[in-house]
Amino acid sequence: MRYLPLTPQERADMLGVIGAASVDDLFVDVPEAARLAGPVAGLPSHASEMAVERHMSALAARNLSAGTAPFFIGAGAYRHHVPATVDHLIQRGEFLTAYTPYQPEIAQGTLQVLFEFQTQVARLFGTDVANASMYDGSTACWEAILMAGRVTRRSRAVLSGGLHPHYAEVVRTLARFTGDAITSLDAQLTAAPDDAAVIAAIDAETACVVVQYPDVLGRIPDLARISAAAQAAGALLICVVTEPVALGMIEAPGHLGADIVVGEGQSLGVGLQFGGPYLGLLGCREKFVRQMPGRLCGQTVDADGKRGFVLTLSTREQHIRREKATSNICTNSGLCALAFSIHLTLLGGEGMAQLAAVNHARAQAMVDRLTAIPGVTLLNDAYFNEATLLLPADAREVVRKLAERGVLGGVSLGRLFPGHPELASGLLVTATETVTDEDIEVFARELAQVLEGVAA
Structure with missing residues (x-):
C-alpha cells in the first residue's frame, strides 16, 4: 500500500508557492538522456519475495568481490x-545508536569519543585542531575551499592535476552554486608531480591551491615548496589525503606548511562497503578555527573540578549562527569516526x-x-x-x-x-x-x- 499523506490540491499549492508548474519541473537539472521514459525494460511489475531474493542472489553471485x-x-x-575488535565495539548499543543531542553535555561518552577522534586526526595530519568529522573526503575538500574563501576573502581555487578526478568533479559541481572560480590543471603522465604548474597558476586572486598527497597517480608532491609559493601570494594550501595510512611513513602535511588538511578516513576501521558510508577528515591551523565547518568538541572541568567534555564550537546553520553558518554539515559521520578512532587506538x-x-x-x-x-x-x-x-x-x-x-x-x-x-x-x-x-x-x-x- 502506498502512503501519500498529501492531497493533489496540497501538492499543487506547494508547487505554486515555488513557481513550478509540475513535479517534473523539479528535475530539469537531470539530463534528458539520463531520464527513464517509462518502466525499466524486462523488469516485472511485481514478483514474490522468494523470487526476488533468488534473482538478486543470482545477480550478486556474478560479482568479483575484494575478498x-x-x-x-x-x-x-x-x-x-580491520580488526574484529572494531566491529565488536561499534555495535555496542551506547555507540551504535548514539547521537549528540541538542543539550550535548548530557552525552559525555559521545563527546569524549569525538574529542579523542579529533586529537588523533590532528596528530596524524600535523595540524593544530581537527573537527568532529565530515561526510567523506570529496565533500571535505569542497568545504575546505569554502573555508579558504572565508579566510582570504577570495574566490578562486587552483586544483592540481594530481587531485583525484572525482574530488575535482565534486568541487566543480558545487562551485556552480557559489560562483567560485575553479582552475583545474590537467593530469600528466610524468614521473614527477605537477608542482611547478601549480605554483605557476597561483596569482593575486587565488584563495587556495588544492594538492593531493600522495597524489592520484601515487606521486608525492613537494608541499613545502608549494606552501611557500601560496603564502607569498596570500593564498592557503589545502592538502588532500585519500590514504591516511601513508602518514605512518611520510611527513604530516601540517608540518610541511599545509594550512588546511582534509582527507578520507575509510582506510582505518571502515571497510570498502560498496562505496560508503565513508568518513571525511578536516584539520587546520588554530587561527582559522572559527572558519572551520562542522563541530568541535572540547575538554574542560565541571563545578567539582572533574574532567568533562563540551561542544566547544558548532557553526552549522541549525544553531544560533543561522544564515551566518560556515557550513550546512548537519551531522558528523559518528559511527565511522568511532571505527577510525578504535582502529587507530589499537595500532x-x-x-x-x-x-x-x-x-x-x-x-x-x-x-x-x-x-x-x-x-x-x-x-x-x-x-x-x-x-x-x-x-x-x-x-x-x-x-x-x-x-x-x-x-x-x-x-x-x-x-x-x-x-x-x-x-x-x-x-x-x-x-x-x-x-x-x-x-x-x-x-x-x-x-x-x-x-x-x-x-x-
Whole structure:
C-alpha cells in the first residue's frame, strides 16, 4: 500500500508557492538522456519475495568481490585488514545508536569519543585542531575551499592535476552554486608531480591551491615548496589525503606548511562497503578555527573540578549562527569516526608506522614483479602503496580481461580520466597489507598472458 499523506490540491499549492508548474519541473537539472521514459525494460511489475531474493542472489553471485580475488584496486578507497575488535565495539548499543543531542553535555561518552577522534586526526595530519568529522573526503575538500574563501576573502581555487578526478568533479559541481572560480590543471603522465604548474597558476586572486598527497597517480608532491609559493601570494594550501595510512611513513602535511588538511578516513576501521558510508577528515591551523565547518568538541572541568567534555564550537546553520553558518554539515559521520578512532587506538603510533612499512614493502614487491614483464614500466619511482604502471596496451581493456581471469588488477587511468586518450596506457595499482606473495604472482602471470594476447 502506498502512503501519500498529501492531497493533489496540497501538492499543487506547494508547487505554486515555488513557481513550478509540475513535479517534473523539479528535475530539469537531470539530463534528458539520463531520464527513464517509462518502466525499466524486462523488469516485472511485481514478483514474490522468494523470487526476488533468488534473482538478486543470482545477480550478486556474478560479482568479483575484494575478498574473493587477488585485489590491487585503490584510487581513493583501500582494502585494509580491520580488526574484529572494531566491529565488536561499534555495535555496542551506547555507540551504535548514539547521537549528540541538542543539550550535548548530557552525552559525555559521545563527546569524549569525538574529542579523542579529533586529537588523533590532528596528530596524524600535523595540524593544530581537527573537527568532529565530515561526510567523506570529496565533500571535505569542497568545504575546505569554502573555508579558504572565508579566510582570504577570495574566490578562486587552483586544483592540481594530481587531485583525484572525482574530488575535482565534486568541487566543480558545487562551485556552480557559489560562483567560485575553479582552475583545474590537467593530469600528466610524468614521473614527477605537477608542482611547478601549480605554483605557476597561483596569482593575486587565488584563495587556495588544492594538492593531493600522495597524489592520484601515487606521486608525492613537494608541499613545502608549494606552501611557500601560496603564502607569498596570500593564498592557503589545502592538502588532500585519500590514504591516511601513508602518514605512518611520510611527513604530516601540517608540518610541511599545509594550512588546511582534509582527507578520507575509510582506510582505518571502515571497510570498502560498496562505496560508503565513508568518513571525511578536516584539520587546520588554530587561527582559522572559527572558519572551520562542522563541530568541535572540547575538554574542560565541571563545578567539582572533574574532567568533562563540551561542544566547544558548532557553526552549522541549525544553531544560533543561522544564515551566518560556515557550513550546512548537519551531522558528523559518528559511527565511522568511532571505527577510525578504535582502529587507530589499537595500532598506536608504533603500530601505525609498522602498518605503513608493510604497505610500502608490499607495493615494492608488486612493482618489482610487474615491471619484470616485457613492456611494463613504472611511471613514478617514489610512491607509498600505490603506483602507476605504463602498459603497451589500453589499460581499460587489460583490466577487463584480468577481471575475466579472476584478478582485480588495479584502476585504468582511462576510467578515471575519460576523454584523455593520452592517459590510456596508465594503470594505477595498489598493494596493502592484505596482498600476499601468491596474489602478486597470480597478478603477474595473468597480466603477462593478457598482454601477450592483446599484442597478438
